[in-house]
Amino acid sequence: MAINTKYYTKTALSGMANNGLMTISSVLTISCCLFLFSVFLLFTLNVNYLGDQIKSQCEIQAFIDINLSDEEAQSIYNQIKTAKNVNTATLETKKQAFDNYSKQLGGNSVALEGLEGEDFLRNSVKIKLVDLSLAQKTANEIAKIPGVAEVKNRQEVVDNVINATGFIKNASFISMLILMFVSLFIISNTIKLSVASRSEEIHVMKFVGATNWFIRWPFVIEGIFIGIIGSLISILITSIGYAYLYKSVIGVFDLLKLYSPSDIFLPVSLLVALFGCFMGASASTLSTSRHLKV
């Protein structure tokens, strides 16, 4: 097997050298496909990441009857905390609400002067959910708790985020599938040419008793090499481009952030390299099955 591995690798490399221009154009085309694949992958991952950040900032707010005391509000808060689908709950007392409102008004807070201690703001509970898609159902259940006067649910925002991330994920998945077929087609054509250029050798191999896989392996390895070189080029371009993009957008959004290059580089590179290898091996196997007639 050791001898064969050496032979397969040597033959694969000479196959690539003999069809030099075709190999180069295949490698470049695969690089482009894998680059687009990386872009879609990074885009999808970051959209998911941003979606999670937006969702984590989405909350529903339950307002407690204005006539109830702080102690009664505390008891309602305890019930809400243990309700289904509630991740975290924070009680905002009337006083805290007044202070927050003053802060929000900033320079205009003068309008609130003299209203301290007046009972015009309500105790409320700010709730973060486990599953945002169940926000409406949870809001309805909380609204049934005696003493809860009103529940404000930002369902529309949540639904939009869920719909947008779902759409982007599906669009990226379809684009990746299309790229996969394009890559398969390109590598398969290169291997077909390689098979044609070695037809005499293949014929000799057949009549001296080479097994089908002995004939196929060099072509499969050639496909894998094309996939690996293509993926290395695309990884290089993607990592430089992503680092630049990350630097450019950092600080633009205070609340939302992208994955840092150091967190995402290794898993994405591995995935792209594996995808390149897989594409190369699959395309060569398909191509040799169709054109070798071994």
Added chain:
Amino acid sequence: MIEFDNASLIYQTGTKALDNVSFKIEKGEFVYLTGKSGAGKSSLMKLLMREENLTSGRIYVDSVEISSLTRNEIPYLRRSLGMVYQDFKLLRKLTVFENVAFAMQIVGASQKAIRHRVPIVLDQVGLSNKARSAIDNLSGGEQQRVSIARALVNKPTVILADEPTGNLDLLVAMEIMDTLESINRSGTTVLMATHAAEIVNSRPKRLLTIDDGQLVRDVEGGVYHLGD
């Protein structure tokens, strides 16, 4: 060793290449297969190599019914049959040694075994001094010897030679015959397709004649006339 039992081959175009052909070749025999161009000689060779599938009948090689072999088993049949072609089918980018070694490499032989065996076979065909030569620097006769060495290197039980002297002048053809006879004397069965009357008649052996896909003659030491 080799047995054809009512073997027929009809191509998809409807052409009948072989029609109920039956014969047996015993181990160690040297047999000529003669007939006009298109008579069915090459089709018979292709059937033995399982390049074509029988339409009906049976073919046995070493008691194995070869049409029952699976695709994965066919390479192992071919390893027991050394094939020699009229156009040599050598790889021009390889040297003499490499062409012969290639056949061993394909069957998974170790480098040590290759280094030991190839010089022996090259010596057997009289090419010891040409091991490092490029194929294009050899004469036709020498190229055919390389082809014979390659067929021999994996120690096949049968050599199938399809018009091995077809591209050579008579003197060189006789030298190739000397080589094939020497191989046959060492116990290897030889089936040689030819329409070279000078060779068949000067070195009489068992003669099978195919005409229009049918076996029309099977004689020991028969004489062959052009047009037979």
